[in-house]
Amino acid sequence: WLEADRMLPRKQRHTIRRVHDRLLAETDYDGEYSTTMRYVHRWREANRGMPDREGYVRLEWAAGSMQVDFGMARARIAGEMADVHCLVASLPYSNMRLCVALPGENAECLCHGLMLVFEHIGGVPPVIVMDNATGAGRRNAKGEVALTGVFSAFVAHYRLEVRFCNPYSGNEKGSVENAVGFLRRNLMVPPMRAESYGQLSRLLLERCDGLARDSYCPRLPDVPVAE
Incomplete structure (x- = not known):
């Protein structure tokens, strides 16, 4: 699902919540939301440099801003x-x-x-x-x-x-x-x-x-x- 999202507009891609809801509804997955979140974060970090339809720069915010x-x-x-x-x-x-x-x-x-x-x-x-x-x-x-x-x-x-x-x-x-x-x-x-x-x-x-x-x-x- 995350790989397929690359072909879609950025505002029409899976959120972590949507990934978790689909896993529960369409597969035998019974993990916690936090487990799904950690996996999605790791996948996005690992694939951030790969070609995409849209280029972007991740903004970094200091704690407290x-x-x-x-x-x-x-x-x-x-x-x-x-x-x-x-x-x-x-x-x-x-x-x-x-x-x-x-x-x-x-x-x-x-x-x-x-x-x-x-x-x-x-x-x-x-x-x-x-x-x-x-x-x-x-x-x-x-x-x-x-x-x-x-x-x-x-x-x-x-x-x-x-x-x-x-x-x-x-x-x-x-x-x-x-x-x-x-x-x-x-x-x-x-x-x-x-x-x-x-x-x-x-x-x-x-x-x-x-x-x-x-x-x-x-x-x-x-x-x-x-x-």
Whole structure:
């Protein structure tokens, strides 16, 4: 299956979960997901240099670096269905994914959401990579971003280094884009219920912790992401 994937578009290839599900459904295999994951990782490492239809460079992320992006989801807040702006943060090195619920995507919501994430993980990442300048500032015709006053003060307070992705380099933000879809499918189906955005954020973070305990770090296959 992995060899046959070379002839398919990259977004239509087997994930590790899909390989594991097919093994259980179509063969006599009865191994654990972690066993499948270790095998697939070894196969990909061994075959990385072989010819492929598409060339790519694997990005290396330092431990602690964080990617941030917004995604939309429906949820019931205080009995009413609402469009929730989900601030998603991913730590590519460990594949940790976190999500909080906000009413908008302006600078105040962005700063508040990041504060909730920092408090939850008990630390501040040295580098934050953002998908675009929404809520953080404005991008001019040259591609330069001028931070808003609120976000500039937030960055100075936490002593962060903030980087903005190149609009033509989607691979720079692949981790968080995958996290947005993954968390929406795994946490927000069916739509969640809460009395407030604060309560919904707490529920989302609790579920993110549960997913992290049940999955493994891609670089250390025997170590749960939560560790």
